[in-house]
Amino acid sequence: MAIAMTLNGKPVSVEVPANMPLLWVLRDELEMCGTKFGCGAGQCGACTVHQDGVPIRSCLTPVSSVAGKKITTIEGLSPEGAHALQKAWMEMDVPQCGYCQAGQLMTAAALLAKNSNPTDAEIENALDGNLCRCGTYTRIKKAVHLAARLMQTSNASGANNNE
């Protein structure tokens, strides 16, 4: 079945079974591998993408349910790494293995888009479902704060153009 959506600002259409999870459409049909497979069960957040600006677990999302929606993945956040969060992540040297970080960034981006200056507790709540096996939480939290400051003080982009 043909399913059309807007992916990172561009229209795309895929011919796949309706129940194929968005994660596998992205990774194997569209060859966009930034979105990661961690658990396949909504347990870890590694597969987080945005649907109309809201973070969702792509591993549990049948592709048919995003027909006509706007989907943003890590590749669409800013391919050049210009998003305030990406800058902050590099500045704070957040990742270890890095495998969870696309999901962390996408969840954090959705948070900052609606709350430009979150508290520690707000960050912790927003990112509660994003596990990091390497334990980089302390840095993630600091980097989200830094990104919030960057967005206020410079013209680093926080919103992404694709949503």
Next chain:
Amino acid sequence: MNSRRFFLKVSLLSGGGMLIGGHEALAQGPRRAQAPLDPNAFVKIAPDGMVTLTGKNPEMGQGIKTALPMILAEELDIDWKLVRVVQGDLDEVKFGSQSAGGSRSTPNNWDLLRQVGATARLMLVQAGATSLGVPVEECSTEMGRVLHKASGKSVSYGEIASKAAALPMPKPDQVKPKDAKDYKIIGKSMPTIDLPAMVTGKPIYSIDFKLPGMLFAVYEKCPVYGGKAVSANLDEIKKMPRVTHAFIVEGNGDVSSLASGVAIVAEKWWYANEARKKLKVVWEEGPTVSHTSVGYDAKAKELFAAKPAFAIRKDGDVEAAIAGGVKKVDAKYQYPFISHAQMEPGNCAARFVDGKLEVWAPSQTPGRGQQMAASALGLKPADITVHQLRTGGGFGRRLANDYMIEAAWIAKQIPGTPIKLLWTREDDMRHDFYRPGGYQHMRGAVDASGKIVGWHDHFVSFGEGEKFVSSSNISPGDFPANFVSNFGVEATLIPTKVPTGPLRAPRSNSLAWVIHSFIDELAHAAGKDPVQFRLDLLGDQPVVGKGMEAYDAGRMKACLQLVAEKSGWGKRKLAKGTGMGVGFHYSHSGYFAQVAEVSVDAQKRVKVHKVWAVGDVGSEIIHPSSAKNQVEGAIIDGMSELMAQEITIDRGRTVQTNFHQHQMVRMKQAPPEIEVHFIKSKNSPTGLGEPPLPPVLPAIANAIFAASGIRVRTLPMAKEGFKWA
């Protein structure tokens, strides 16, 4: 330099430029020592001044792909901006050992890479002096240039690289690696390699690797360890959408190589996994089906009541010393099997063409994988090429190469077609090589002055007779051996077929918790301050024990004293329900002491407010930011092990299947603050992946006791009703 010897080789880069590489002359490795050295190994200096360094060891988040090239760049004296780091393929003739485990990557490479870098720099200086027409002694280097300060003349490495490559190799004693005080790169947090790729979602991980025409595989193994696939509804499976192949793999009887199972191959991975939902297999489950965790626990209880089977160590008269003690403690500890649960599930790509195999693997031991694939498939190691890919976490799981052998086997059935095997999280968790559980019956006594006079450990673990299964043993030299004069460790083993293996800080991750919890029990029994009690135990001798057992008590004391000072131990007034605990441990050449501040409420909800860590891993912290990241991560990892991680066995199979049953710490549970200090001692730098983990378990458990009076003797603590606040 020290007495280690190195073989280096320099040659001309085709198209101009210089190549230099080297390896250590291993006493036990005549094959390596005689091998012709391919100089592509480490450093390429191109005529345009770009320097390509090879990250030779597997990268799994420990930062080695940045740290090792930094050592080279430092000695070469180059601009980090002009450095490109590429991941080397497996070639242990070229590179020497390429495994990553036991926190050995740094200590194994420190001297070698400094020698390679310094040799290249010396040759560049010689070539530069000739080209500038000035005396060699008057030249220096800076940012990839040879300078003649007196005349103000200079020349870039790129311009003279070809000339340098033609010079005779300097004698090892002419080469002087830099003095630490002149370091410009080591000790600075250079931008981590792959960081921009990570934050923009570039396909840099093993799971992302694809080739044109690739097919994708799932592999269903017998849920009972070591069981065999007898038959399956393969005809039905082959008719499922986009499925291309389905077959039974007999296996070779070794679950660490090729466990028996059923492979399903499809055009895309999801189709293979969908088809798997319809798979019906008849298994021959084998004898392991009678094993259960409940059975192991019952057996341990029985064994504790009996005499130990064999002695590990016996110093003095333990029984008399304990009987004569003023205060005695008798306590039984137990800890579970746990899974590695690294974030990226097992996967591997392979292609078999004309009798030759190529694999793209996320392995911590690519060399061992090559050997195992060769014997499993009946190939020569030389016919197997192993490419190393960045992996989403290792923690010891990728010391095993089962995913590589499975992928290789599947590829061999479909010659000419590249295949990619990917496990589900459930496969990964149910077929791990688990950190083995264990049981320790501890008895000890202190005298009137508060000194430990007797110590006995009945160590009940897993194995056959006197042979421990992987990573379950205790050593005669384990602390506090040599520090307590009447000291006994005896063991009894329970046979098991549960696959076990090293998990980050193997053995230490459970032993440190038991030993330092028990020391804490003794300190409280003696009415002593837990830090002072430990300082007294460490004593005044700098090094205790000989040979393999040598324990630098001086280094540990320094860590303990500093962590007590930084944490304000004994100096701060704590709220009711809040307590501080301490632990220390030596492992993988690193010394770490930690203090945790924790509160516990009436519902046994635990909050870790802060952890202080002090470590001594030698004279240099190569990349401070990444070093601190490792320590923070190890502390959070240890918290997960303490609270909620447990693998249980029922009917010979793993009960837990996904993260919800084997929970890791979440952001809101992590300590708001982790303070890390390093003591730079006069020792060669050693690794950091493992030694910061073990002390955090007892530090938190001891803080829980200080806060609540409850002694944690069973892990995970959730079993005793604890949870994170």
